[in-house]
Amino acid sequence: MQNLHGIPIDYYVILSTALFCVGALGVMLRRNAIIIFMCVELMLNAVNLLLVAFSSYFGDSQAQVFVFFIMAVAAAEVAVGLAILIMIYRNAGTSDTDVLTKLKW
Amino acid sequence: MSLTQYIFWFLSFLALMSSLMVVFTKNAVYSVLCLIITFFAIAGHYLLLNAQFLAAVHIIVYAGAIMVLFLYVIMMLNQNKDTEPKKHPYLMVISVIAAGLLMLTMVGTVKSAELPGSTIADAQVGTIEKLGQVLFTDFLLPFEVSSILFLAAMVGAVYLSKNKLQS
Numbered sequence: 001m002q003n004l005h006g007i008p009i010d011y012y013v014i015l016s017t018a019l020f021c022v023g024a025l026g027v028m029l030r031r032n033a034i035i036i037f038m039c040v041e042l043m044l045n046a047v048n049l050l051l052v053a054f055s056s057y058f059g060d061s062q063a064q065v066f067v068f069f070i071m072a073v074a075a076a077e078v079a080v081g082l083a084i085l086i087m088i089y090r091n092a093g094t095s096d097t098d099v100l101t102k103l104k105w
Numbered sequence: 106m107s108l109t110q111y112i113f114w115f116l117s118f119l120a121l122m123s124s125l126m127v128v129f130t131k132n133a134v135y136s137v138l139c140l141i142i143t144f145f146a147i148a149g150h151y152l153l154l155n156a157q158f159l160a161a162v163h164i165i166v167y168a169g170a171i172m173v174l175f176l177y178v179i180m181m182l183n184q185n186k187d188t189e190p191k192k193h194p195y196l197m198v199i200s201v202i203a204a205g206l207l208m209l210t211m212v213g214t215v216k217s218a219e220l221p222g223s224t225i226a227d228a229q230v231g232t233i234e235k236l237g238q239v240l241f242t243d244f245l246l247p248f249e250v251s252s253i254l255f256l257a258a259m260v261g262a263v264y265l266s267k268n269k270l271q272s
Contacts, residue, residue: 006106006107006109006110007109007110007113007153009220010216011113011117012150013212013215013216014212015117015120015121015150017208017211017212017215018121018208019120019121019124019143020211021204021205021207021208021211022121022124022125022127022128022204023124024203024204024207025128025200025201025203025204026127026128028196028199028200028203028204029128029196029197029200029201030128032133032184034133034175034178034179034182034184035127035128035133035136037175038127038136038137038140038175039127039128041140041167041171042124042127042140042143045143045144045147045167048147048163049147049150049151052150052151052154052156052159052231053150053154055154055156055230055231056154056155056156056230056231059230060230061230061231061235061236061239062239062243062244064156064158064159064230064231064236065236065239065240065243065244067159068159068162068236068240069244069247069251071162071163071166071167072251072254072255073251073254074166074171075166075170075171075255075258076254076255076257076258077258078171078174078175079174079258079259079261079262080258080261080262080265082174082175082178082262083261083262083263083265083266084265085178085182086178086181086182086265086266087265087266089182095182095184
């Protein structure tokens with residue numbers, strides 16, 4: 001397996017998988033919509049880290065440009081998502097996802 | 106072990122511990138602060154991987170802009186420990202088991218994948234010069250389209266968070 005500074009790429013794979021799973025755990029566990037949103041950001045970052053790791057190991061800078069675009073889209077997503085959260089809070093008076101069951105069948 | 110390996114283990118430990126704190130603290134503000142620590146650890150990983158430009162952008166965009174936005178919204182919605190929704194008692198056990206199984210599956214899948222041999226690792230890959238050349242030649246159209254995306258996001262955010270719509 002390839003090494004960069006004596007660190008095998010497997011370590012980065014496992015680290016970003018662990019970060020992704022912590023984010024997924026947060027989405028499953030927490031009921032506060034803002035915290036769920038933060039955990040989604042954490043999952044996005046885990047994927048970014050893996051992309052940068054592969055980009056450095058294989059000497060290809062296109063993956064880093066891709067990460068740059070992911071960051072741009074994440075920023076836009078956060079702006080719109082938090083605006084939606086504020087509107088939900090204003091209409092329902094809570095950000096608890098157990099209360100927001102209007103679309104539940 | 107060399108110095109970079111020590112830094113790698115330290116940053117990995119910091120990232121994992123603070124991301125677990127994000128999930129398990131009751132107070133939303135502490136969650137945001139722990140997430141900022143996680144983002145700084147990830148930026149440190151980017152520096153280790155010779156992606157200096159992305160490390161700077163990551164700190165500016167995530168720690169500087171996005172997390173401030175989160176803190177601001179938490180302040181506006183007056184979130185604190187008392188408003189934290191009640192959890193079902195078994196939910197914790199079930200979701201930890203589910204996330205552990207997900208982790209096992211993903212690590213098993215990725216470990217069994219055959220990786221192609223690397224080209225010689227090039228320290229110039231993550232510099233602003235190299236990234237700028239790629240960004241403004243191969244990725245010029247997506248770069249311009251992302252400005253339209255930002256305009257749409259800005260208009261959408263202002264429209265959604267306006268207090269009352271004039272009819």
